Amino acid sequence: MTESDDWSFPADVSLEAVQRDLIEWYEADHRQFPWRETDDAYAILVSEVMSQQTQLERVEAAWHDFLDEWPTVEALATADRADVVGFWTDHSLGYNNRAKYLHEAAQQVVTEYDGAFPESPGELQELMGVGPYTANAVASFAFNNGDAVVDTNVKRVLYRAFDAPDDDSVFEWAASALMPAGESRVWNNAIMELGGVACEKTPKCDEAGCPWRAVCHAYETNDFTAPDVPTQPSFEGSRRQFRGRIVSALREHGELEFDTLGHRVRVDYSANGEYGREWLRGLLSDLADDGLVSVDDEAERVDLQR
Known part of the structure; x- marks a missing residue:
């Protein structure tokens, strides 16, 4: 061909x-990355999800820490989701919803597949948060069965x-x-x-x-032009950064009133200002949609989803 x-x-x-x-x-x-030395689908899936927004050299330490904490898919499936999301935030691994999806995927493997990962790209895409690229990577590196x-x-x-x-x-x-x-x-x-x-x-x-x-x-x-490469938006000052701060604050302090939370995640928070309740509600809405927080609008309080 x-x-x-x-x-x-x-x-x-x-x-x-x-x-x-x-x-x-x-x-x-x-390069000797540890996930290249295994055919464990769980360990490979963790590395692929972590690598979506993080340089491989930084992923390695987080990957080891994650597998020390939850060494098997069964261990992750029974973990407290708040702990998994908190790990993601503490290690600056990007969007917290990826931690949520990884946790849900582990639960699927345990409950729907008796703890054994599906082996084809198509089947792997049935797992929560696993798109075509990640599914193909796991099929390739764990089962030698990818495209x-x-x-x-x-x-x-x-x-x-x-x-x-x-x-x-x-x-x-x-x-x-x-x-x-x-x-x-x-x-x-x-x-x-x-x-x-x-x-x-x-x-x-x-x-x-x-x-x-x-x-x-x-x-x-000697013409080394190439297709445009999309750039990752800056993390500093981004909505991703403040969503991570919200999760961290709720992990540390438990349920908080809106304004108390706002002041903990942004020094220039002002209830009626540009970065005030409306701004905070937008972030909380995103986190609630991802199943990460529970918002009581009437009482104006928020906590992690348990």
């Missing part, structure tokens, strides 16, 4: 050679190495054509590693010993 309706690999590119060279490069030397991964790094690699157009359908096709059958575990790890250490925004082709330099269009032309 070397061509689609809209695009094809260069005629002088041998897919078999490209596959062999990348796998050999990866197996010879790669070709297509993330920002992989798109950049395909765009530069093979002059693929910036078109999601072409990227999907090209990634699938490249992946050796039945090798999703090693292949998806390898191509993401290539994008993460060699074909970054500022490429390190020679420094990282990129195995595709001989066939790479960008390396030949």
Whole structure:
């Protein structure tokens, strides 16, 4: 499979050679993340959810701490949700609803699957908060049963190495054509590693010993442009930050009146000001929708959802 309706690999590119060279490069030397050393679907799911908004180097410590606290899917399923959400906040792991969904997914695995994770991407998407990318990652790395991964790094690699157009359908096709059958575990790890250490925004082709330099269009032309990469909004001063502060305050102090809570999460809180009750109610509404807090509007009090 070397061509689609809209695009094809260069005629002088041998897919078999490209596959062999990348796998050999990866197996010879790669970053030693602990979730790459296991096929435990639970541990891999935790790493994938944590990695959605956090650099891998920072995820490692949080991942170890999380598994120390809840070492099995059964342990997480029976945990207090407030503790799980609190862990997420304390470790600055992004949106707290991801902790909630991870907790609910663990409960699903225990109650609906007798503690054994489903093994296909489609089945894994039935778990709460598990989208196509995460489902495919768990299927690939836990069960060697995934499809070709297509993330920002992989798109950049395909765009530069093979002059693929910036078109999601072409990227999907090209990634699938490249992946050796039945090798999703090693292949998806390898191509993401290539994008993460060699074909970054500022490429390190020679420094990282990129195995595709001989066939790479960008390396030949010295044109290392790539599709736009979306930037993560700043955390400082964001709604995410203040939602996290609300959860932390309620964990520490228990049920609080609106104004007391407001002053604990923002120094410039003023009940009738720009950052006052209306602003606070908006944050509480988001958290309530995610099942994280319980709001008593009549009494103007709020507590964590238990």
